[in-house]
Amino acid sequence: MRRKIVLILILLLLFLVSGCGFKDIDKRFFVVSIGVDKVKDTDQKYRVVLKLVIPSSTEKFGASQSLLVHEEANNITDAIRIMKSKVDKELDFGHLKVILFGEELAKQDITQITDWFTRRRDIQRIAWVGIAKPDVEAIMDLTSKAERLPSNAFIISFGQSGTESAFITSEYLFNFRSRLKERGLDPFLPVIEPPPDKNGMFKTDTVALFDKHRVKVILNPDETKALNAIALGLRKLDIEVGKGKETFMVSAESVKTKYKIDTTGNKPTVVMNVNISGTIEESKSALSGSKLSHYEEMTDRYAGERVLKLLKRLQKENIDPIGFGLRYRATHFNNQTKWEDWCSIYPNVDFKVNVHTELRGTGLIQ
Amino acid sequence: MNRYFLYLAFLNMVANVVSIVPSMLLKDRFNGSGMAIVLAVPIGVALSYIVVKSMEKFPRMDLPEILKSTVPNWVRFIILFVFGMVWFTAGLMILLVYGDISKVFINPDLSNLQIVCFFLALVIPVSLLKSDRILYMMEILFWINTPLIAFISVKSLFYQYMKWDAVWATGTTITKFPSIKLLSAASYIFVGSSNMIIFGRLFEKKIKKRAFAIIAVGGFFTLFTTFFIPIGLLGADGVGEYVYPWITSADSLRIELGFVERVIFPFLLLYASISFMSIIISWHVSLKLFPDIFSFTRRWGKFKKFSPWLMPSIFAVTAMYLGARLNEPLIFKLGSIFFTYRLGAEILLVLLLLYAAWRKKT
Numbered sequence: 001m002r003r004k005i006v007l008i009l010i011l012l013l014l015f016l017v018s019g020c021g022f023k024d025i026d027k028r029f030f031v032v033s034i035g036v037d038k039v040k041d042t043d044q045k046y047r048v049v050l051k052l053v054i055p056s057s058t059e060k061f062g063a064s065q066s067l068l069v070h071e072e073a074n075n076i077t078d079a080i081r082i083m084k085s086k087v088d089k090e091l092d093f094g095h096l097k098v099i100l101f102g103e104e105l106a107k108q109d110i111t112q113i114t115d116w117f118t119r120r121r122d123i124q125r126i127a128w129v130g131i132a133k134p135d136v137e138a139i140m141d142l143t144s145k146a147e148r149l150p151s152n153a154f155i156i157s158f159g160q161s162g163t164e165s166a167f168i169t170s171e172y173l174f175n176f177r178s179r180l181k182e183r184g185l186d187p188f189l190p191v192i193e194p195p196p197d198k199n200g201m202f203k204t205d206t207v208a209l210f211d212k213h214r215v216k217v218i219l220n221p222d223e224t225k226a227l228n229a230i231a232l233g234l235r236k237l238d239i240e241v242g243k244g245k246e247t248f249m250v251s252a253e254s255v256k257t258k259y260k261i262d263t264t265g266n267k268p269t270v271v272m273n274v275n276i277s278g279t280i281e282e283s284k285s286a287l288s289g290s291k292l293s294h295y296e297e298m299t300d301r302y303a304g305e306r307v308l309k310l311l312k313r314l315q316k317e318n319i320d321p322i323g324f325g326l327r328y329r330a331t332h333f334n335n336q337t338k339w340e341d342w343c344s345i346y347p348n349v350d351f352k353v354n355v356h357t358e359l360r361g362t363g364l365i366q
Numbered sequence: 367m368n369r370y371f372l373y374l375a376f377l378n379m380v381a382n383v384v385s386i387v388p389s390m391l392l393k394d395r396f397n398g399s400g401m402a403i404v405l406a407v408p409i410g411v412a413l414s415y416i417v418v419k420s421m422e423k424f425p426r427m428d429l430p431e432i433l434k435s436t437v438p439n440w441v442r443f444i445i446l447f448v449f450g451m452v453w454f455t456a457g458l459m460i461l462l463v464y465g466d467i468s469k470v471f472i473n474p475d476l477s478n479l480q481i482v483c484f485f486l487a488l489v490i491p492v493s494l495l496k497s498d499r500i501l502y503m504m505e506i507l508f509w510i511n512t513p514l515i516a517f518i519s520v521k522s523l524f525y526q527y528m529k530w531d532a533v534w535a536t537g538t539t540i541t542k543f544p545s546i547k548l549l550s551a552a553s554y555i556f557v558g559s560s561n562m563i564i565f566g567r568l569f570e571k572k573i574k575k576r577a578f579a580i581i582a583v584g585g586f587f588t589l590f591t592t593f594f595i596p597i598g599l600l601g602a603d604g605v606g607e608y609v610y611p612w613i614t615s616a617d618s619l620r621i622e623l624g625f626v627e628r629v630i631f632p633f634l635l636l637y638a639s640i641s642f643m644s645i646i647i648s649w650h651v652s653l654k655l656f657p658d659i660f661s662f663t664r665r666w667g668k669f670k671k672f673s674p675w676l677m678p679s680i681f682a683v684t685a686m687y688l689g690a691r692l693n694e695p696l697i698f699k700l701g702s703i704f705f706t707y708r709l710g711a712e713i714l715l716v717l718l719l720l721y722a723a724w725r726k727k728t
Contacts, residue, residue, distance in 0.1 A: 006675075010487065121471060121474070124628060125617040126618065126620040172527065172618070174527075174599065174600065174614070174617070178529075178601030179601070181601055182529075182601040182602060183603055326529070326602075327531050329534075329535040329538070329602075330532075330534030330537070330538065332538065333541070335538060335539055
């Protein structure tokens with residue numbers, strides 16, 4: 001009996017513990033996207049823009065309301081602290097889904113900024129990261145009639161849970177950070193631009209490739225598509241094959257890429273095998289089912305050329321978003337020198353691209 | 367009863383995923399961790415096999431009782447004290463680490479002392495229960511948690527962003543011989559079966575050999591996933607910068623169509639229950655080892671009246687003090703010291719039990 005009383009007394013002591021620091025949901029501002037940009041003409045380093053959701057009772061298309069708050073400071077922490085004094089509710093980063101870096105900033109140095117995002121405990125590692133062109137505010141200001149929640153358009157198009165486009169690349173925060181650190185696997189980010197006309201929502205058909213610090217090159221849409229297909233896990237894409245009258249479009253359902261680094265010969269070679277399977281979606285002239293193998297060969301040739309051109313360009317810029325360097329590290333055992341070895345191999349390595357296409361048919365008509 | 371032995375072993379394996387073991391292994395990922403994992407399996411299984419089989423020579427007896435009949439009193443005092451401290455520290459480590467994790471990820475506004483107090487209010491009364499009840503409780507928690515853990519590990523192994531090249535890049539350093547510290551940390555996940563020094567009293571049938579095969583396979587899989595999943599997700603070079611690589615890895619997983627998109631929340635809840643259970647088991651063993659020390663001379667007789675509450679109070683005060691005082695790097699330092707000597711304690715236990723079994727035979 002005495003033991004029980006003592007136990008109850010101890011448990012009662014827990015009431016002395018102060019309540020937790022939980023703030024009610026109506027006293028919070030949820031930040032859905034954050035943008036960091038360079039400031040022109042002042043000595044402050046960063047311009048930070050937050051998009052805050054204004055909650056509404058009805059969730060309707062086009063009814064999403066949000067607030068843009070911005071601040072300039074020498075570091076992100078300062079900017080956030082000052083912004084906290086500008087709004088009435090507590091800023092909550094738990095639902096932060098989109099992180100945008102300004103193009104100017106990305107061209108200078110990006111490693112420092114990702115530090116804040118990875119060090120903070122409350123930032124999701126699965127937030128989408130992108131580059132805003134020409135500047136962050138132009139992109140974050142975009143609203144659309146088709147959005148139910150602020151920034152939702154980015155979220156569903158990056159996740160490919162909405163539109164599935166071969167031009168859209170997407171990158172999570174954790175993966176971006178890990179690529180920044182990984183020797184032999186370089187980071188990339190999608191570039192988001194305002195729509196060319198007022199009916200679009202936004203335009204994201206290019207990808208920016210980084211070395212370990214800054215943007216090195218921004219690929220054009222066609223190269224973006226090729227890179228997306230061979231390296232970034234895209235499943236569906238369309239390929240233009242042939243020229244002049246004999247042009248047709250292949251709609252690929254699956255693209256599987258395997259590569260290995262062959263160092264047995266006198267010149268190191270990267271051998272890349274691409275397996276494409278799909279059907280023909282559009283043609284300028286009539287097609288014949290019996291000539292399918294001919295069409296397959298044509299696709300092999302045209303796709304192969306495009307991939308080879310892309311690989312050569314990456315090599316010329318000395319960047320490696322596909323991860324050949326990491327593959328080299330994974331398959332060679334001379335741990336002391338292998339990274340230096342690869343650094344000297346990569347600029348001179350030969351590429352061999354074998355594309356193997358399997359066409360299921362010519363579509364519904366011949 | 368055989369299955370409870372497996373629960374004991376497996377609980378310890380999964381509990382260490384959030385503790386310091388993965389951080390220690392990942393920090394030295396290019397300096398022998400791979401080899402440590404490979405070597406830890408035979409070492410760990412062999413040690414736990416000897417412990418269990420020697421204990422079986424003394425049916426219905428626990429370690430304090432065995433020692434009573436084999437060694438002089440003062441030796442028994444020292445041995446029980448050492449092992450009591452080892453088991454206490456094992457529980458304490460998980461308590462401190464999970465306390466720190468809950469402060470960082472669950473409620474940053476609570477002070478460390480308050481968090482530790484909450485934990486203690488749950489852990490201490492439960493660890494004073496009878497051994498068999500603790501085993502029953504463990505069985506329930508085991509079956510609630512294991513499917514979720516299996517889901518998370520399998521999900522991450524097949525995750526699109528799992529970079530197997532990074533795993534292999536680390537794997538190429540497997541020929542490096544590990545330090546004792548790494549070996550000790552890696553083999554720590556097998557010490558769950560050493561809890562049999564107290565719980566063994568309840569086991570009537572002999573533990574089948576098959577159980578050790580299951581432990582070997584399960585242990586290897588656990589070590590493999592604890593080590594390589596963070597590397598695959600966070601990168602061979604990048605993984606080193608994270609304080610809690612496993613929590614960051616869980617946060618990197620996204621289940622698009624799950625109830626919760628972010629895996630970190632179920633993961634934290636899951637590991638709350640696993641950590642609690644693991645602390646309860648360790649401290650239960652520890653609390654069973656200590657009382658005998660106080661009955662060893664007449665002079666301690668006075669303390670007997672207080673003894674049921676004496677040790678738990680000491681545990682609580684120590685945990686509260688350390689929880690309030692230690693910061694993150696210090697907790698990790700304490701942990702790495704503990705794990706370095708833990709293998710030594712395990713070997714000491716094995717030798718002791720072998721000696722006891724040999725004495726009984728002759």
